Amino acid sequence: MNFDVMAAAGALDRAACEARAVPQFGEALDLDTAYRVQKALMARRYARGERRVGMKLGFTSKAKMIQMGVDDLIWGTLTDAMLVADGGTLEMARFIHPRVEPEIVFRLGRRLGGLVTVDEARAAIEAVAPAMEIIDSRYAAFKFSLADVVADNSSSAALVIGAWRTDFGDLNHMPMRLLFDGAVVQAGSSEAILGDPLEALVAAARLAGANGGALEPGDIVLAGAATAAEALRPGVAVRVEADGLGAAGFSVG
Known part of the structure; x- marks a missing residue:
């Protein structure tokens, strides 16, 4: 049976726009087709005026890879419409069941694609910042298969x-903390990101190259989560602290 890529992309796009969960695709969807759905989903968003700004990586925790039964990372696309200002407000009504993860983000100063070394990846970095990714699976009960999550732009929301x-x-080995209203709710280390966040950038270049492209100057790359995700709730003040790198925060409206 042929899988309807465009219909799936449309269903996921409407789910995000309307903040309404949809059923999982399950066994009807394989991984290669899932990336085709993701591409069609992003094409709909570009047509509405969104602009690609970079790439996010998922399953950068080895424990999570084992849990999901995979031997490689997954990736998704970041756009300008997903950016929330540091110190800004995230409106809960825009999302279905959002969660937040503490991360490190890279901004590139030169082109990077294909098979590169850690030293080459580091040399391509223009700047680094602490960050938080808001993930929001568009599937009911926040449950999904590997292919499901890939089709859904790897759950990336903001x-x-x-x-x-x-x-x-x-x-x-950089200590990182996620705080809600000043209290630590998750604590970990940047080492949780593939053992070294630079390895995530190496992987991003490889995955971009395998997809027929590259990471370009000015692109941002979310390296992956340093801790488990924490469910958001209205009214909470959220903050990430990365020792030696800085902090960032937002409020949930």
């Missing part, structure tokens, strides 16, 4: 970026 730093040092 992001908050702190102040950019060009004078960053070692990004590994």
